Amino acid sequence: MSLALPISPDHLLAAPLPQLLAETGTEVIDAGIPDSGFFGAVVERKNGDILLAMPSGRSELEHDTMARYLLAQVFDVPLPKLSEPFVTTEA
Structure with missing residues (x-):
């Protein structure tokens, strides 16, 4: 999954996370997955969020x-x- 929103590496690493989430239309939710090997997942909503x-x-x-x-x-x-x-996969 790759979306078209120009974000520089410097901005991605330096901006406060709440600001970065707002700028990208991203919401963080609890995955409810207790596996110690799970570090997160991305889901794109139909509206693009x-x-x-x-x-x-x-x-x-x-x-x-x-x-x-x-x-x-x-x-x-x-x-x-x-x-x-750490491994990322795309489904």
Whole structure:
């Protein structure tokens, strides 16, 4: 999934997360998935808005990092790939 919204890597990494979510029409929801290997998922709504389904109970740093990385994937922002064990897949 890649959407057309120009976001620079600098902006993606530096903007406060609430601002970035608002600018991209993204809502964060609790995924309800307790698996320690699950770090989040992206769902595109029919109206074009984005949902980030994130696991609860994670540190603020992990939550922030993974939300930004998932947004980079959605909006095709060129960031380095995360190292193992992190894997992104598209369905």
